[in-house]
Amino acid sequence: MNLTMSCTHIADLGPEPVADAVSECAECLAEGSRGWVHLRKCLTCGHIACCDSSPARHASQHFQVTGHPIMRSYEPGEQWRWCYVDSRIV
Template sequence: MTCSHVEQLPASVEPDSPDGCADCLAAGEHNWAHLRVCLSCGHVACCDSSPRRHASAHFHVGGHPVMRSFEPGEDWRWCYVDNRIV
């Protein structure tokens, strides 16, 4: 099941940091659990199981609602507004 936020996403985005969480890397950190990519702008950020929780922070600051797992073999998406997998 999808949500209206998915329908508003661009057709594709390029990940801004294929090597890891862009925010952690900018701070000289490499301590994240899993990665997410913003489907609005391509920002790669760490998940809520990571110490800094940059993916959630990206949503709260930028308002971009849908992230996709950036882990190999995973393609699920999460909508922060609807608080569910879409």
């Protein structure tokens, strides 16, 4: 993780999008699983997906497919954000 580099992607974000799910990973459900650990929200489109500690890692897959650079924790009480491009908390 590179903590000395600044993230320029944060400045490109608009208003936070509405989440496309309330409290579940749609990809996991489509695969017949409820085995996610934590959820993440894409700050470009609002897609909710499971974290990298989950077996399927759908949030990272969403970044790989779409290129949307920043997600945030979608866990109650957490607001931290992660930039996939810069591999850092922003």
